[in-house]
Amino acid sequence: MILMESNKLRWGLCYAIFISLTLSSLVRDLGVSAEGVNPREAKQLRDEVREMFYHAFDGYMNNAFPLDELRPLSCQGEDTLGGYALTLIDSLDTLALLGDRERFTSSVQWIGKNLQFNINKTVSVFETTIRVLGGLLSAHLIASDYATGMRIPSYDNELLVLAEDLARRMLPAFDTPTGIPYGSITSTAGGGTLTLEFGVLSRLTNDPVFEQVAKNAVRGLWARRSTLDLVGAHINVFTGEWTQKDAGIGTSIDSFYEYLLKAYILFGDEEYLYIFQEAYGSAMHHLHKDPWYVEVNMDSGAIVWPVFNSLQAFWPGLQVLAGDVDPAIRTHTAFFSVWKRYGFTPEGFNLATLSVQYGQKSYPLRPELIESTYWLYKATRDPRYLDAGRDFVASLQYGAKCPCGYCHITDVELHKQEDHMESFFLAETVKYLWLLFDLAVDSDNLVDNGPYKYIFSTEGHLLPLTPQISLAREHCSYFGGYCPRNATKFEQSNDDHQVPEIELGHHSNIYPYHESFPVTGLIKGLCPRLSHAQKYGLSYVLPEKTEREDVKRPKPVITSRSIVLVSDQTVEKRPQEEGFTSESEPIMSISGGGSSSDQTGQELTLLESETDDKRVYSS
Numbered sequence: 001m002i003l004m005e006s007n008k009l010r011w012g013l014c015y016a017i018f019i020s021l022t023l024s025s026l027v028r029d030l031g032v033s034a035e036g037v038n039p040r041e042a043k044q045l046r047d048e049v050r051e052m053f054y055h056a057f058d059g060y061m062n063n064a065f066p067l068d069e070l071r072p073l074s075c076q077g078e079d080t081l082g083g084y085a086l087t088l089i090d091s092l093d094t095l096a097l098l099g100d101r102e103r104f105t106s107s108v109q110w111i112g113k114n115l116q117f118n119i120n121k122t123v124s125v126f127e128t129t130i131r132v133l134g135g136l137l138s139a140h141l142i143a144s145d146y147a148t149g150m151r152i153p154s155y156d157n158e159l160l161v162l163a164e165d166l167a168r169r170m171l172p173a174f175d176t177p178t179g180i181p182y183g184s185i186t187s188t189a190g191g192g193t194l195t196l197e198f199g200v201l202s203r204l205t206n207d208p209v210f211e212q213v214a215k216n217a218v219r220g221l222w223a224r225r226s227t228l229d230l231v232g233a234h235i236n237v238f239t240g241e242w243t244q245k246d247a248g249i250g251t252s253i254d255s256f257y258e259y260l261l262k263a264y265i266l267f268g269d270e271e272y273l274y275i276f277q278e279a280y281g282s283a284m285h286h287l288h289k290d291p292w293y294v295e296v297n298m299d300s301g302a303i304v305w306p307v308f309n310s311l312q313a314f315w316p317g318l319q320v321l322a323g324d325v326d327p328a329i330r331t332h333t334a335f336f337s338v339w340k341r342y343g344f345t346p347e348g349f350n351l352a353t354l355s356v357q358y359g360q361k362s363y364p365l366r367p368e369l370i371e372s373t374y375w376l377y378k379a380t381r382d383p384r385y386l387d388a389g390r391d392f393v394a395s396l397q398y399g400a401k402c403p404c405g406y407c408h409i410t411d412v413e414l415h416k417q418e419d420h421m422e423s424f425f426l427a428e429t430v431k432y433l434w435l436l437f438d439l440a441v442d443s444d445n446l447v448d449n450g451p452y453k454y455i456f457s458t459e460g461h462l463l464p465l466t467p468q469i470s471l472a473r474e475h476c477s478y479f480g481g482y483c484p485r486n487a488t489k490f491e492q493s494n495d496d497h498q499v500p501e502i503e504l505g506h507h508s509n510i511y512p513y514h515e516s517f518p519v520t521g522l523i524k525g526l527c528p529r530l531s532h533a534q535k536y537g538l539s540y541v542l543p544e545k546t547e548r549e550d551v552k553r554p555k556p557v558i559t560s561r562s563i564v565l566v567s568d569q570t571v572e573k574r575p576q577e578e579g580f581t582s583e584s585e586p587i588m589s590i591s592g593g594g595s596s597s598d599q600t601g602q603e604l605t606l607l608e609s610e611t612d613d614k615r616v617y618s619s
Contacts, residue, residue: 037386039441045393046437050098052396052406053430056421057095059404060087066114072405073419082121082128085111090131090423092139093462094431096150097446105152108143111136112158117166125173125181126190128166130459131423133197136163137204138461147451160204167201167210176237178224179216186237191217192256195263195272196457203267203469215271221256222275229282230298231256246304248295249283250312255458257283258318265321266455266463268471280322291330292351306351308338309360313345313368317375325379332372336388342412343395345369356413363409365400365421367428367460374436378448389436396429428460 037045056070064070064077068086071078080086088107095104140159143152173181180191194214202211224240225231232242233252249257260276263269286301287293293312295305313335319328339345348360370392377385399415400406406425407417438445447454452464463469 036383037390037440041390042386042437042440045390046434046441048393048397049430049434049437052393052401053094053098053426053434055401056405056426056430057091060091060421060426063404069423070405070421071419072402072407072421073417075404078420081131082123083119084115084117084132086131087423087426089115089135089139090427090459092135093142094426094460096139096142096148097431097462098434099150101150104139104143104150108139108152108155108159111139111162112155115162117162117169124190125170125183126187126193128170129194129197130457130461131427133163133166133201134457134459134461134463135427136160136166137197137200138457138463140204141464141466142446142462145451148446150446163201164205164207167198171209171213174213174217178235178237178240179213179220180235180237181213181217182237187234187252188221188231189252189255191235191237192221193259193458195259196266196455196463199263199267200463200469203471215269218256218260218272218275222279225279226298228286228298228301229278230286230296230301231279232298242298245298246295247287247298248305248309248312249287249293249315250295250309254311254314258314258458261318261321262455262457266465266470276322284327288327290327291334293331294351307357307360308335308349308351309357310345310347310363310366311368313366313372315372317368317372320372320375320379325376328372328376329380332369332376335369335372339369339388339395340391343399343415344409344412346412361411361413362418363400363412365396365406365408365425365429367424367432370429370432370436371456371460374432374439377436378439386436386440389433392433424459431460 060070063075066085067077068080136159143155183190198210198214230247232245234244264273316328316332344363346356348357405421410418
């Protein structure tokens, strides 16, 4: 019976792929026959998106502020994360991107004077990091730098102080046997999507602890990958056992892949690149059913879920960053055909039945497909992506606009509205739409024509590749440190481990990062036969499994001693503040009790502290 059901799934998937390709061809044909977006219309659409932002932002400020989020149908507010004026924080760098100096300045000043985290709240580490911490850091980097054109003369690092305070309160969440932080249900994305924000904070404060705990979380997840180099969706942070073994690129896993590549680009840390190449190659081999992606069992590779879920739509944009543009184009065409069919992308679209997945009919104003559209237009300048952008604007204006903002769509088939607007609509959705059309007009914006290259966080926050953050000279020093300076040809190591052939930036010049250190294959510039494990002294621990002929065998463990790189970067240790010792109590703890086996459902609680807010948590 199980075999019959499996065969049905496979036949259904093949049929769905055939039909979807037909639908995608139809979409392309329609795009050719329709009148394309000309420069004048692109400018009109850019201005319309700007008005969309202010319709929602003003609706929030007039009806919901300082609560977290707006209820745009009833024109009221609600606290959804922690009572941090969440939507305002998430909107800061969009205000700067639009050149709104007055509102950017007044918002930064209000937050600096009024926001504080010395409160008793149960929070999500993941959401707090990407929305609040990321928003504070991005706005700080803009407000403190003359080169951005948005520097605030009276600004005195207030947002950075808040960001450090918030991150220190979250540090105890990483105190687990695996190094993977607590969560209500810890997902792979939740544990592996902290590296950018925590890493930037370490670079700005000269305190390595934040970057270290975030990197340890990634290592903890990757160490427990399957023999197919796949990771599951949910994990027990105490035992390291996977509680959901469905591997995919969408829900619960998506930004794990995203932050591996982006952490390498932003910080130049080659360990992230190595893991990304392994993970990406495995995903393309086991999950890619061109042009769609499915979910499989992480151990066997068997298809368990032939569904396109809306969070997968970030993937073509990530492929553009990796230089793998051709499959990105095909997948975007398939995903966009679903949008064209319903006017929005449902949370789930069944590839076997070619219908909306039961219980996944909503569209909560997600930005992922729009984000990938922006990246593909940036890489190709193909006008079809402007046409897609025009469709996005039309759907949002006619289907989601409501009295005080933009509403969730609870049913993409009926276009029924719900009284809620996530903060990411202002942080991401309209930001990528505006950037798409501005790119077609004159590209005169902070991202495309500013003083730095920027990486977008998974919440769409702007993180610049400044020398202080990217440490380019340390990155490039690996070449001189490991190989003769006249060595230009990379030699593959002799072990059996094959690395996916990905050439970053090979197909486009979107991110000419570290031009003095080109990357091809594994890690160009390392000594021949010097493996990743040898360089970093790592031995990833895999769970014991019964070997089968149809499953790839575990990699041999490298037992050679590691080589230590002595960098020219120095990190100053902060002196302990007077009156506090390394044994001080943390100002944040985990709510609930019980044995470690029943604590996986606990979330973090910010506790009130009667002590000085500058108190240091020692791990």
